[in-house]
Amino acid sequence: MAILGAGFGGLELATTLSEALGDDVDVTLIDKSDAFVFGYSKLDVMFGRTTLDAVRLPYRQIARPGVRFLQQTITAIDPEARSVTTDGGVHEADVLVVALGADYDFDATPGLIDAGNEFYSVAGAQRLGELLPTFTQGRALIGVCGAPFKCPPAPSETALLLHDYLSTRGVRGDCEITFVLPLGSPVPPSPETSQALVAAFAERDIAFIPGRRVSSLDGDRRVAVLDDGAEMPYDLFLGVPKHRAPAVVIASGLTEDGYVPVSAATLETRFPGVYAVGDVTTVGAPKAGVFAEGAARVVAKSLIANARGGEQPAPFNGRGICYIEFGAGRVGRVEVDFLSGPKPTGWFGAPSEALVEEKRHFGSSRRARWFGL
Numbered sequence: 001m002a003i004l005g006a007g008f009g010g011l012e013l014a015t016t017l018s019e020a021l022g023d024d025v026d027v028t029l030i031d032k033s034d035a036f037v038f039g040y041s042k043l044d045v046m047f048g049r050t051t052l053d054a055v056r057l058p059y060r061q062i063a064r065p066g067v068r069f070l071q072q073t074i075t076a077i078d079p080e081a082r083s084v085t086t087d088g089g090v091h092e093a094d095v096l097v098v099a100l101g102a103d104y105d106f107d108a109t110p111g112l113i114d115a116g117n118e119f120y121s122v123a124g125a126q127r128l129g130e131l132l133p134t135f136t137q138g139r140a141l142i143g144v145c146g147a148p149f150k151c152p153p154a155p156s157e158t159a160l161l162l163h164d165y166l167s168t169r170g171v172r173g174d175c176e177i178t179f180v181l182p183l184g185s186p187v188p189p190s191p192e193t194s195q196a197l198v199a200a201f202a203e204r205d206i207a208f209i210p211g212r213r214v215s216s217l218d219g220d221r222r223v224a225v226l227d228d229g230a231e232m233p234y235d236l237f238l239g240v241p242k243h244r245a246p247a248v249v250i251a252s253g254l255t256e257d258g259y260v261p262v263s264a265a266t267l268e269t270r271f272p273g274v275y276a277v278g279d280v281t282t283v284g285a286p287k288a289g290v291f292a293e294g295a296a297r298v299v300a301k302s303l304i305a306n307a308r309g310g311e312q313p314a315p316f317n318g319r320g321i322c323y324i325e326f327g328a329g330r331v332g333r334v335e336v337d338f339l340s341g342p343k344p345t346g347w348f349g350a351p352s353e354a355l356v357e358e359k360r361h362f363g364s365s366r367r368a369r370w371f372g373l
């Protein structure tokens with residue numbers, strides 16, 4: 001079988017299959033990158049809390065029975081033939097799992113790259129890591145350029161961490177922070193989490209503008225234009241680009257309305273033997289690693305049941321825990337359930353130092369399981 005993409009979904013799927021089936025499975029795991037980086041590590045790199053070298057997890061560390069990693073760029077997918085073309089050749093598979101994540105559509109927001117900065121790619125976070133030390137006064141604007149976007153709490157975390165960063169350097173009083181978000185609240189399925197974040201913004205004098213997205217930037221005048229035409233002046237723009245499925249997935253015919261529709265229960269696409277997990281889908285859960293991972297586990301269990309006999313797994317439930325940096329050395333937690341009830345529900349865990357440790361364990365347990373580190 002072939003797993004396309006070695007992110008949260010692809011890594012969890014390959015690991016679970018290898019653990020259960022060992023050399024009885026023949027998995028080709030393909031990714032264009034040479035290393036995995038946790039999404040939240042981008043914030044750590046941007047705010048100088050770590051270096052990129054320290055958070056890159058090289059795929060060459062993967063040494064699992066039944067799994068072969070190929071660093072290749074996928075250039076075409078034929079879901080009917082279950083064949084994949086890469087810059088290294090053609091791969092045929094009996095089972096294909098598309099786990100290629102969400103890509104960024106920088107061109108959708110004129111001015112974003114020339115006149116602003118984004119912190120959602122590794123390169124963008126690294127660039128901002130170099131730029132932030134030079135920002136000592138003026139207006140910082142954190143702006144989201146479209147929804148859905150990965151990890152809905154991440155821009156809120158950025159606002160709170162920016163406050164800490166500027167305070168530590170003694171320049172917070174000379175800076176303004178404004179945060180523009182297309183959602184009605186920071187974490188819509190959990191009003192309690194949203195209230196805690198909005199209160200944290202207010203305590204820190206962070207201006208919060210919900211329900212609006214940034215549609216363009218005018219670099220000459222240093223203003224961001226919102227979707228209602230309002231103009232927001234800035235000296236430093238930190239953006240979340242509009243997302244879309246990778247171009248190769250759109251060209252494959254797997255998408256509808258931009259992303260891959262799947263059975264919410266089984267993650268099957270409309271093509272026999274072709275599954276899709278994670279951010280590339282419209283499964284009904286947010287674009288976050290925990291949900292990509294949960295979906296991958298369902299696919300893995302189903303394939304293991306097919307190979308070894310036994311019960312098919314329970315349907316994907318869209319449940320997961322996200323950790324939220326609240327600043328001041330504390331981390332909060334929101335547990336959300338998107339699919340098992342009539343509407344998405346969330347439970348809030350108040351920020352604490354204990355949750356800092358829990359978040360650290362979230363990362364270290366995956367480093368150990370996926371990479372043996």
Ligand SMILES: Cc1cc2nc3c(=O)[nH]c(=O)nc-3n(C[C@H](O)[C@H](O)[C@H](O)COP(=O)(O)OP(=O)(O)OC[C@H]3O[C@@H](n4cnc5c(N)ncnc54)[C@H](O)[C@@H]3O)c2cc1C
Nearest residue numbers: 005007008009032039074100101151278279287288289290
């Ligand atoms: C700032 C930030 C903070 C975040 N914080 C969290 C968090 O705290 N918790 C959480 O759960 N999630 C978090 N996320 C979200 C999380 O990173 C993603 O939702 C998650 O990685 C999605 O998993 P995935 O497997 O669907 O895709 P990805 O992990 O994005 O993996 C897709 C893979 O496909 C590869 N690929 C794409 N196109 C090609 C191609 N043509 N050829 C070959 N390979 C290709 C990519 O290189 C990539 O490795 C955060 C994201 C950001 C940006």
